[in-house]
Amino acid sequence: xxxxxxxxxxMKSLSIAxxxxxxxxxxxxxxxxxxxxxxxxxxxxxxxxxxxxLFGTELAVSxxxxxxxxxxx
Numbered sequence: 239x240x241x242x243x244x245x246x247x248x249m250k251s252l253s254i255a256x257x258x259x260x261x262x263x264x265x266x267x268x269x270x271x272x273x274x275x276x277x278x279x280x281x282x283x284x285x286x287x288x289x290x291x292l293f294g295t296e297l298a299v300s301x302x303x304x305x306x307x308x309x310x311x
Contacts, residue, residue, distance in 0.1 A: 256300050259293045 266289050270281050 252300055252303060256297060259296050259300075263290065263293050 266286075270286065274280050
């Protein structure tokens with residue numbers, strides 16, 4: 239556990255945000271599929287669009303920040 243904490247501590251905040259976004263989207267997708275299989279009812283489509291819109295935008299902005307940092311250097 240200590241190695242994991244040290245590794246996360248050495249990552250830049252942008253990398254942590256990207257990993258968190260991807261992790262949340264994957265987790266949301268798995269939970270949505272499980273809920274649909276168990277109940278037979280899909281989650282509200284506006285909730286799904288909101289989650290993917292928010293985290294997709296966050297990933298796109300993080301990518302643009304990375305691209306422009308690379309071009310400056």
